[in-house]
Amino acid sequence: MTEYADLNTTPRILLGPGPSTVHPRVLRAMAHPLVGHLDPEFITLMNEVQELLRFVFQTDNQLTIPVSGTGSAGMEAALCNFIEPGDSVLIGVNGYFGERLCDMAGRYGAEVRRVERPWGEVFTLDDIENVLREKPARLVALVHAETSTGALQPMEGMADVVHRYGGLLVIDCVTSLGGVPVTVDAWDIDIAYSGTQKCLSCPPGLAPLTVGPRALEVLHGRKTKVANWYLDLTMIEKYWGSERTYHHTAPISANYALREALRLVYEEGLEARFARHGVNAELLWEGLEALGLELCVPLDHRLPSLTTVWIPEGLDEGAIRRHLLREYNVEIAGGLGAFKGRVWRIGLMGYSSRRENVRLLLAALEHCLS
Amino acid sequence: MTEYADLNTTPRILLGPGPSTVHPRVLRAMAHPLVGHLDPEFITLMNEVQELLRFVFQTDNQLTIPVSGTGSAGMEAALCNFIEPGDSVLIGVNGYFGERLCDMAGRYGAEVRRVERPWGEVFTLDDIENVLREKPARLVALVHAETSTGALQPMEGMADVVHRYGGLLVIDCVTSLGGVPVTVDAWDIDIAYSGTQKCLSCPPGLAPLTVGPRALEVLHGRKTKVANWYLDLTMIEKYWGSERTYHHTAPISANYALREALRLVYEEGLEARFARHGVNAELLWEGLEALGLELCVPLDHRLPSLTTVWIPEGLDEGAIRRHLLREYNVEIAGGLGAFKGRVWRIGLMGYSSRRENVRLLLAALEHCLS
Numbered sequence: 001m002t003e004y005a006d007l008n009t010t011p012r013i014l015l016g017p018g019p020s021t022v023h024p025r026v027l028r029a030m031a032h033p034l035v036g037h038l039d040p041e042f043i044t045l046m047n048e049v050q051e052l053l054r055f056v057f058q059t060d061n062q063l064t065i066p067v068s069g070t071g072s073a074g075m076e077a078a079l080c081n082f083i084e085p086g087d088s089v090l091i092g093v094n095g096y097f098g099e100r101l102c103d104m105a106g107r108y109g110a111e112v113r114r115v116e117r118p119w120g121e122v123f124t125l126d127d128i129e130n131v132l133r134e135k136p137a138r139l140v141a142l143v144h145a146e147t148s149t150g151a152l153q154p155m156e157g158m159a160d161v162v163h164r165y166g167g168l169l170v171i172d173c174v175t176s177l178g179g180v181p182v183t184v185d186a187w188d189i190d191i192a193y194s195g196t197q198k199c200l201s202c203p204p205g206l207a208p209l210t211v212g213p214r215a216l217e218v219l220h221g222r223k224t225k226v227a228n229w230y231l232d233l234t235m236i237e238k239y240w241g242s243e244r245t246y247h248h249t250a251p252i253s254a255n256y257a258l259r260e261a262l263r264l265v266y267e268e269g270l271e272a273r274f275a276r277h278g279v280n281a282e283l284l285w286e287g288l289e290a291l292g293l294e295l296c297v298p299l300d301h302r303l304p305s306l307t308t309v310w311i312p313e314g315l316d317e318g319a320i321r322r323h324l325l326r327e328y329n330v331e332i333a334g335g336l337g338a339f340k341g342r343v344w345r346i347g348l349m350g351y352s353s354r355r356e357n358v359r360l361l362l363a364a365l366e367h368c369l370s
Numbered sequence: 371m372t373e374y375a376d377l378n379t380t381p382r383i384l385l386g387p388g389p390s391t392v393h394p395r396v397l398r399a400m401a402h403p404l405v406g407h408l409d410p411e412f413i414t415l416m417n418e419v420q421e422l423l424r425f426v427f428q429t430d431n432q433l434t435i436p437v438s439g440t441g442s443a444g445m446e447a448a449l450c451n452f453i454e455p456g457d458s459v460l461i462g463v464n465g466y467f468g469e470r471l472c473d474m475a476g477r478y479g480a481e482v483r484r485v486e487r488p489w490g491e492v493f494t495l496d497d498i499e500n501v502l503r504e505k506p507a508r509l510v511a512l513v514h515a516e517t518s519t520g521a522l523q524p525m526e527g528m529a530d531v532v533h534r535y536g537g538l539l540v541i542d543c544v545t546s547l548g549g550v551p552v553t554v555d556a557w558d559i560d561i562a563y564s565g566t567q568k569c570l571s572c573p574p575g576l577a578p579l580t581v582g583p584r585a586l587e588v589l590h591g592r593k594t595k596v597a598n599w600y601l602d603l604t605m606i607e608k609y610w611g612s613e614r615t616y617h618h619t620a621p622i623s624a625n626y627a628l629r630e631a632l633r634l635v636y637e638e639g640l641e642a643r644f645a646r647h648g649v650n651a652e653l654l655w656e657g658l659e660a661l662g663l664e665l666c667v668p669l670d671h672r673l674p675s676l677t678t679v680w681i682p683e684g685l686d687e688g689a690i691r692r693h694l695l696r697e698y699n700v701e702i703a704g705g706l707g708a709f710k711g712r713v714w715r716i717g718l719m720g721y722s723s724r725r726e727n728v729r730l731l732l733a734a735l736e737h738c739l740s
Contacts, residue, residue: 031401072618205621251575
């Protein structure tokens with residue numbers, strides 16, 4: 001008979017693109033005994049999670065919920081509910097997750113158009129307006145924080161452009177929410193989604209999603225059923241709304257954890273949290289440059305939560321990552337897609353964004369590179 | 371500023387249709403610090419989870435994985451990967467979850483045919499064969515354990531019937547896996563799915579799924595992309611297979627918990643576990659009948675893990691459930707759909723299937739009804 005030992009994974013310092021290190025208080029919440037998913041106490045907790053998500057998204061949107069899947073499920077929910085077959089959808093592709101948006105939107109019958117920038121760059125308002133002027137789009141999707149490149153897409157004025165041509169603006173905040181400002185209402189964003197395992201420092205498994213009034217109107221005016229049952233917001237909004245109609249069993253423990261992670265954000269305050277992410281990122285950037293490494297993304301649109309570094313020629317980058325993991329228990333990541341083998345990705349997200357982590361990584365890297 | 375208190379839900383004894391009470395060892399695993407989702411140690415853990423899932427499904431199917439969503443996501447994965455637009459799909463409807471299967475299959479463009487039995491009853495081999503003889507189906511879906519009615523669908527010989535007419539057989543084991551025998555290979559089932567929060571006594575959030583060789587052939591021979599990105603097994607099998615190609619970030623903590631829950635099943639042994647579920651269910655049934663209550667489902671196809679009881683005329687069933695919850699911290703559930711207001715649903719699943727729970731519930735109910 002096979003032996004299965006006690007769970008005994010090695011403690012790691014997670015400085016990759018997510019999951020980030022989970023705060024001990026969040027781990028403790030995960031171990032809390034469960035109530036039922038229709039228990040009055042769980043209903044209260046759902047309301048609190050929604051309030052706290054509105055706080056972190058900086059929105060009053062009623063339909064602000066954690067989708068019961070990882071960030072990619074949030075991405076899919078943000079598309080499938082607002083696309084009907086034949087709809088024109090414009091997607092900004094300047095990294096791996098823009099490609100994923102195209103793949104997903106195509107599966108829902110959208111006529112997908114791409115507007116492209118090289119990996120690591122971002123879009124101007126004109127880039128988007130020029131394409132929409134040729135032909136409007138029912139939906140425009142942009143990645144706010146590209147986890148594959150470390151680029152931060154400016155959002156000021158973007159919704160105005162999209163709305164002028166009659167579209168909805170969807171943004172991917174997987175690697176920004178809780179680490180850099182995401183001001184859904186001030187930016188007039190229609191749909192935004194994120195993941196829990198990045199700057200919220202919660203285990204992966206839920207995807208925060210917020211849906212504004214314009215998007216809600218599109219959802220309620222659909223001529224066809226949403227082509228995805230599990231992510232169908234016309235049903236899910238009844239479970240998270242006042243009716244509490246059963247749809248699927250909410251992941252109770254994941255919601256316990258998310259509440260605690262959001263409470264930590266609330267206690268720290270958004271401004272202080274963004275400042276912390278900024279200060280630690282700057283410390284990292286200076287340190288990397290002092291080691292002679294070159295950062296991929298120019299300072300003016302560089303993401304504090306995820307830094308990409310060019311790998312010096314001739315270096316066995318995988319060997320260095322394995323060494324960091326084995327000798328220091330520090331995880332950083334390699335590149336994805338076009339950046340595979342060319343960059344390292346270093347995350348300083350949520351609880352992982354700590355001065356001691358930066359110093360350790362720099363010291364360990366210096367040792368590896370010398 | 372709003373105050374958000376420490377997480378402090380009341381300890382409950384969960385005797386509804388799920389979640390069941392989670393074993394303390396599983397709660398402890400949930401609190402274990404995270405490694406990254408591509409960490410070599412997590413890869414090892416994924417392999418163990420797969421082995422243990424094969425053990426509990428009693429199968430050698432290579433593609434046996436936890437889908438990163440709740441049981442309903444498992445249901446959708448079991449359909450969307452094997453349906454192409456225009457495919458004829460036959461669904462057995464004898465309860466709420468048969469209806470859900472019809473809804474989902476329709477969204478993927480299937481030509482859905484229903485074969486019906488009254489709620490609480492089950493299908494004979496002839497019921498299915500008679501319909502397939504008229505017109506074959508590419509896929510037949512049946513609910514092994516109907517969580518809305520408490521009926522257990524016999525599966526011996528069913529796959530032979532379905533295969534004779536060239537179809538795949540999908541079964542819903544959400545409320546049976548780990549509580550009553552599910553012998554995927556012996557029954558020659560093509561696709562089976564479940565949830566973690568029932569007889570496995572793990573928090574909700576993952577959906578065990580197993581896919582046999584015939585189904586794999588259909589998956590690999592598709593002419594169209596799977597219409598659902600998040601649940602697309604052609605991509606997911608590469609993450610859970612030897613390639614480890616990134617698809618989405620696996621819910622690390624949920625997999626820690628599932629491993630521990632499956633390890634508990636493995637330690638107890640399947641036969642002993644099924645016997646325990648049987649003995650405690652019989653104790654419950656005798657006790658309910660001694661209280662003058664009538665069970666909905668005849669003994670020969672009654673599910674041990676979920677019992678449905680007719681509510682005596684004139685009784686305020688909601689008031690009694692609220693009283694059980696408030697005064698005894700015991701959760702049982704009301705009916706769904708056609709059984710709403712007409713039945714109670716009492717679950718004795720996994721860690722909740724304990725003699726002390728049965729005695730307490732019977733004593734509390736006796737007090738309420740007298």
